[in-house]
Amino acid sequence: MTRQRIVALLVLVACLLWILGSNGFGVGAAAALLPVLTTAGVYAVGGVGLNLQYGHGGLLNFGFVAFMTVGAYVMVLLLPHRSGPGATVAEGVVPLPVALVLATLAAAFLGLLCGIPAIRLRSDYLAIVMIAVAEILRILARDIPSVTGGVHGVLNYSDSLQDLRPEFVDGLADALNVQAFQLWLCVVAWASLVAVTLLVKGLMQTPWGLMLKAVRDDELAVRSLGKSPTVLKLQALALGGAIGGLAGGLLAFQLSQVNPDVFIPQITFFIFAIVTLGGTGSTWGPALGAVVFWTLLTESGALVSQVLGSGTAASATRYVIVGVLLVLLINFRPQGLLGRRRDVVLEF
Amino acid sequence: MSSSSEPATTVTAVAERPRGILQLDTLSKSFGGLTAVDIEHVEVPDSGVTALIGPNGAGKTTAFDLISGFVAPSTGNVTFAGQVVTHWSPERRARHGLVRTFQLTRVFDRLTVMENMLIGAMPSTHMRLTDSILRPAMTRRAVRQNRDKAMELLRSVRIDHMADALGRELSGGQKKLVEYSRALMCDPTLLLLDEPLAGVTPPVREEMVEHIRAFVDEGGVIVLVEHDLPRVMRVADHVVVLDRGRVLAQGRPDVVTSDERVLQAYLGSAHHE
Numbered sequence: 001m002t003r004q005r006i007v008a009l010l011v012l013v014a015c016l017l018w019i020l021g022s023n024g025f026g027v028g029a030a031a032a033l034l035p036v037l038t039t040a041g042v043y044a045v046g047g048v049g050l051n052l053q054y055g056h057g058g059l060l061n062f063g064f065v066a067f068m069t070v071g072a073y074v075m076v077l078l079l080p081h082r083s084g085p086g087a088t089v090a091e092g093v094v095p096l097p098v099a100l101v102l103a104t105l106a107a108a109f110l111g112l113l114c115g116i117p118a119i120r121l122r123s124d125y126l127a128i129v130m131i132a133v134a135e136i137l138r139i140l141a142r143d144i145p146s147v148t149g150g151v152h153g154v155l156n157y158s159d160s161l162q163d164l165r166p167e168f169v170d171g172l173a174d175a176l177n178v179q180a181f182q183l184w185l186c187v188v189a190w191a192s193l194v195a196v197t198l199l200v201k202g203l204m205q206t207p208w209g210l211m212l213k214a215v216r217d218d219e220l221a222v223r224s225l226g227k228s229p230t231v232l233k234l235q236a237l238a239l240g241g242a243i244g245g246l247a248g249g250l251l252a253f254q255l256s257q258v259n260p261d262v263f264i265p266q267i268t269f270f271i272f273a274i275v276t277l278g279g280t281g282s283t284w285g286p287a288l289g290a291v292v293f294w295t296l297l298t299e300s301g302a303l304v305s306q307v308l309g310s311g312t313a314a315s316a317t318r319y320v321i322v323g324v325l326l327v328l329l330i331n332f333r334p335q336g337l338l339g340r341r342r343d344v345v346l347e348f
Numbered sequence: 349m350s351s352s353s354e355p356a357t358t359v360t361a362v363a364e365r366p367r368g369i370l371q372l373d374t375l376s377k378s379f380g381g382l383t384a385v386d387i388e389h390v391e392v393p394d395s396g397v398t399a400l401i402g403p404n405g406a407g408k409t410t411a412f413d414l415i416s417g418f419v420a421p422s423t424g425n426v427t428f429a430g431q432v433v434t435h436w437s438p439e440r441r442a443r444h445g446l447v448r449t450f451q452l453t454r455v456f457d458r459l460t461v462m463e464n465m466l467i468g469a470m471p472s473t474h475m476r477l478t479d480s481i482l483r484p485a486m487t488r489r490a491v492r493q494n495r496d497k498a499m500e501l502l503r504s505v506r507i508d509h510m511a512d513a514l515g516r517e518l519s520g521g522q523k524k525l526v527e528y529s530r531a532l533m534c535d536p537t538l539l540l541l542d543e544p545l546a547g548v549t550p551p552v553r554e555e556m557v558e559h560i561r562a563f564v565d566e567g568g569v570i571v572l573v574e575h576d577l578p579r580v581m582r583v584a585d586h587v588v589v590l591d592r593g594r595v596l597a598q599g600r601p602d603v604v605t606s607d608e609r610v611l612q613a614y615l616g617s618a619h620h621e
């Protein structure tokens with residue numbers, strides 16, 4: 001085990017202990033841990049998608065939340081749900097696994113749609129195009145209520161997930177003294193996370209993955225050797241987008257309602273923070289980064305409200321704290337917790 | 349350039365070789381008011397080493413950019429192996445065997461030397477996402493074979509001990525050698541080398557020269573831009589002299605080097621000292 005991994009493991013344990021500790025290690029402590037872990041798992045899935053695009057492929061995408069928007073809406077609208085001001089009931093179209101697959105495909109398609117005009121541009125233009133796309137999608141979701149339920153959004157779709165809950169989860173939930181539905185969601189989120197992490201890890205070890213890294217380093221050199229970077233970048237954008245779509249679906253279950261206010265640009269920057277914290281271009285960085293990020297955000301919020309009292313000032317202050325920590329991190333450890341310095345720094 | 353002022357040797361040289369591998373016709377490139385390249389007609393024979401020489405700023409690198417497709421010409425055509433490739437993308441030209449190196453080396457900084465070599469070697473089909481996922485055994489086998497080939501090439505330019513080093517960790521000369529070997533991994537039929545000896549130590553220079561000779565002996569064609577004139581003259585079969593974008597002379601090395609205008613334009617200072 002390398003020193004870096006030991007440190008990463010210690011950081012992980014410290015995060016878990018911090019949350020448990022601030023809840024007194026008591027009966028309620030596991031219940032306090034669960035929502036943080038679930039949120040972390042969901043965002044980490046998004047992190048894996050962004051890491052494929054940005055960490056491995058060098059595609060700057062400041063509108064990553066667009067993929068999550070598409071994933072979330074496509075999934076919930078295919079499941080039995082209620083929507084709109086009257087909470088109109090709608091029948092399910094397909095079972096949950098199919099809905100999730102279609103959601104990821106839709107997100108991948110969005111990647112192609114945005115990529116085909118934008119991928120030939122420099123990566124900062126792609127970033128700008130994606131910001132615009134994400135905002136347009138959010139506003140569309142608000143302004144076509146007949147499809148998306150408008151500002152009232154979509155509700156009551158979570159049974160589709162809970163109906164699939166196996167028995168053992170209920171037993172385990174009893175033993176841990178947590179809610180079974182929450183535990184099940186956490187299990188699903190982390191299982192998805194492990195799956196997509198291993199998928200991307202495997203991909204990056206193939207010649208395709210090697211090419212993607214070469215494209216990130218020097219597109220012109222790749223072309224001089226007879227390989228076209230365009231298709232490869234599109235594939236990375238679509239594949240990362242599909243993973244983002246999955247994250248969007250998971251986020252929908254975690255929030256138990258989907259509306260336009262959910263998919264604000266802030267989510268993209270949370271995920272960027274997570275990828276940076278964990279280590280851009282690293283395998284397990286998004287998972288670790290997400291746990292650290294959400295522990296910091298949750299627990300520093302708790303600390304701040306002890307000092308300032310709860311209120312807007314307190315909830316804003318925690319973002320300041322996390323922001324300052326990120327700036328320090330980028331200065332002193334740009335490769336994050338698990339990354340390799342060579343992947344992020346151009347000169348030693 | 350009026351034909352009457354051209355050396356007679358040039359005319360005969362061209363007439364003797366009607367089927368060159370590369371042909372440039374009224375090829376020009378202007379950057380704003382500056383005409384960097386203005387070539388009436390150049391034909392690269394389909395064997396041997398053709399040296400492209402000329403003073404700094406003569407337009408040699410720009411000519412390479414035009415031939416390899418990285419820069420679109422203002423006028424004219426590039427014909428490669430009988431096909432007009434003027435509107436082909438650089439990657440398409442490279443896939444057809446027209447491969448170049450860069451004066452300012454472009455090694456993949458964050459890949460190892462071996463990985464750099466593999467990028468050169470892989471047929472683009474093996475890099476396909478579908479093949480990487482669905483036919484892992486095939487891609488693994490391809491990688492293994494290419495690894496052996498790469499090691500052999502690296503050994504021949506004496507940088508095999510750097511195989512696991514990152515691109516960014518190489519010295520300037522080592523980068524030149526990696527870029528050269530990486531281009532050879534593509535199995536080019538026509539290789540454009542932009543100052544491959546720059547920054548390379550004399551003993552390795554000699555080996556490079558031998559390397560280049562061995563490559564053409566096996567049927568490859570090289571266009572060489574290089575300021576190390578003694579070595580250029582030793583390795584070249586055909587010389588094209590550029591000056592301010594125009595072809596000043598072309599022909600056999602001994603004929604070109606004795607051309608008075610070439611001596612003035614290029615060898616001028618050394619000649620008169």
Ligand SMILES: Nc1ncnc2c1ncn2[C@@H]1O[C@H](COP(=O)(O)OP(=O)(O)OP(=O)(O)O)[C@@H](O)[C@H]1O
Nearest residue numbers: 379382384402403404405406407408409410411451
């Ligand atoms: N992108 C560009 N924009 C403007 N001018 C350019 C550009 N590229 C080249 N030039 C000009 O074109 C001329 C030819 O440049 P080029 O790099 O082809 O010369 P060269 O023969 O390769 O010189 P050297 O031996 O120094 O490498 C120079 O005057 C240069 O300033």
Ligand SMILES: [Mg+2]
Nearest residue numbers: 408409410451
């Ligand atoms: Mg040059």
